[in-house]
Amino acid sequence: MKKTLLIALTLGVTVGAASTSALAVDPEMDRQQIVDYFKAKNPKIAPEEYINGAYIYSADKFAQWEAAEEFPPYLDAIDAGEAAWNKDKAVFEKCFGSDVSKIRVKYPYFDDKANKVVTLEGAINKCRTDAGLKPYKWQKGTIAQVSAYLAYNARGQKINVKIDSEGARKAYEAGRAIYIEPRGQLGLSCAKCHTYNAGRKARSNLLSPMLGHTSGFPVFRAKWQNLGTLHRRYVGCNKNMRAKPYKPQSPEYSNLEFFEAYTSNGLEINGPSYRE
Numbered sequence: 001m002k003k004t005l006l007i008a009l010t011l012g013v014t015v016g017a018a019s020t021s022a023l024a025v026d027p028e029m030d031r032q033q034i035v036d037y038f039k040a041k042n043p044k045i046a047p048e049e050y051i052n053g054a055y056i057y058s059a060d061k062f063a064q065w066e067a068a069e070e071f072p073p074y075l076d077a078i079d080a081g082e083a084a085w086n087k088d089k090a091v092f093e094k095c096f097g098s099d100v101s102k103i104r105v106k107y108p109y110f111d112d113k114a115n116k117v118v119t120l121e122g123a124i125n126k127c128r129t130d131a132g133l134k135p136y137k138w139q140k141g142t143i144a145q146v147s148a149y150l151a152y153n154a155r156g157q158k159i160n161v162k163i164d165s166e167g168a169r170k171a172y173e174a175g176r177a178i179y180i181e182p183r184g185q186l187g188l189s190c191a192k193c194h195t196y197n198a199g200r201k202a203r204s205n206l207l208s209p210m211l212g213h214t215s216g217f218p219v220f221r222a223k224w225q226n227l228g229t230l231h232r233r234y235v236g237c238n239k240n241m242r243a244k245p246y247k248p249q250s251p252e253y254s255n256l257e258f259f260e261a262y263t264s265n266g267l268e269i270n271g272p273s274y275r276e
Contacts, residue, residue, distance in 0.1 A: 027163045027172050031263045034195075038211050042199065050212030051270050057199040057206050065274065074148060074220040074272045077227045081149030084142050088133060095127035104147075104154035104269060108161065108258045110168035117171050117254040121147055121229055125249075138248040139232035144218040148227055151218065151271030159215060159269060161262040168258075175259025178252055179210070184243025190256075205276065214261045216273030227272065230257055 035047055042057075049056050055065040085092055085100070096103045107120035121143050125135040136143035163169055180191045190210065193202065198209035217230040231248040234256065238245035246252040 025169070025173050025176065027169060027262060030176070031265060034211060034263050037195070038198075038209060047211070048267060050209055050264075051215040051267050053212070053216060053273070053275060054199070054206035054208040056209075061206065068274045072220065072272075072274050074227055074274065077145045077148050077220065078152050078272065080142070081145035081147070084146050085149055088128070088131075091131040091133060092124075092127060094131075095123070100150055101153045101157075104150045104271075105157045105160065108254065108261055110163070110165065110171050110258065112165050112167050115167055116251060117175075117258045119231075119249065119254055119257055120150065121231070122249050122254065138229070139235070140224075140226055140228045144227040144229050144232075147229060148218050148272040151269060154269045155271070157269050159261055159264050159267050161258065161265055163262060171255050171258050172262060174251075175255035175257070178256045179259055184238065184241035186241050186243075188241045190237070210260055210263065212264050212267050214257060214264055215267055215269055216271045216275070218271060219273045219275045222274075222276045 038045070038050065039047065045056055052062070052065070055062040104120060107123065108117050110116070111118045121138070124143060124146055125138075129135050136146070163172055178190070180189050182189045182192075193207050194210040194213065198207050200207055214230060217233070218227050219233070220227050229248070231253045234253050235245040235248060
């Protein structure tokens with residue numbers, strides 16, 4: 001019962017949600033153990049490199065990715081996001097302020113009054129509906145474009161998710177439990193692929209590390225041929241595991257984003273990004 005996340009992942013096993021919830025988790029100790037795990041597993045890879053996803057594990061893949069990033073396919077999406085922002089600029093500025101470079105870095109965060117995690121995409125649509133505007137559709141399209149515009153303007157700033165209340169700690173633990181809990185017909189967990197087997201291949205594709213995972217979103221995937229949000233990726237990943245996905249912006253996915261973002265504290269935001 002006293003297995004830490006690090007021990008569980010090192011052994012390549014997963015711990016059920018019931019057992020993790022019984023533990024008193026220290027988020028900062030947890031985060032440092034995760035960072036130490038990746039350092040020990042790949043000592044030649046510096047922690048700050050993990051924002052580049054699976055490409056850090058292959059020199060050839062990294063070179064291809066760098067070439068794609070010279071003229072990235074998401075540039076039009078950033079322009080579209082800027083246009084959408086400017087269209088309803090007065091509304092957005094009432095919610096987020098006028099400095100677009102200072103918005104992305106504030107998310108996700110735990111709202112003690114609402115007793116839930118607030119994501120950037122969730123805040124964008126709440127801002128719209130509170131003003132009587134139609135919300136954007138989740139996962140792709142304008143919501144991803146506006147998010148990409150804000151991420152692009154925040155590049156280079158460091159992720160700094162705070163856990164300073166009991167509610168925030170519980171949200172972290174809930175996201176942590178989802179990350180390490182086996183699910184679906186294949187009985188896989190997020191941890192099994194993206195921690196224990198990060199850098200190994202699945203169907204000829206390199207598995208990305210969870211460390212730094214949230215930093216590059218939204219991403220333009222070659223498979224999608226368009227831009228998508230982090231929660232869109234969560235949905236697709238769960239489907240790949242033959243598990244019923246949660247809804248985008250559900251408490252489950254929002255808590256998972258909160259957990260992953262906290263573990264990447266100190267790493268730079270580099271969204272939007274290109275992925276295969």
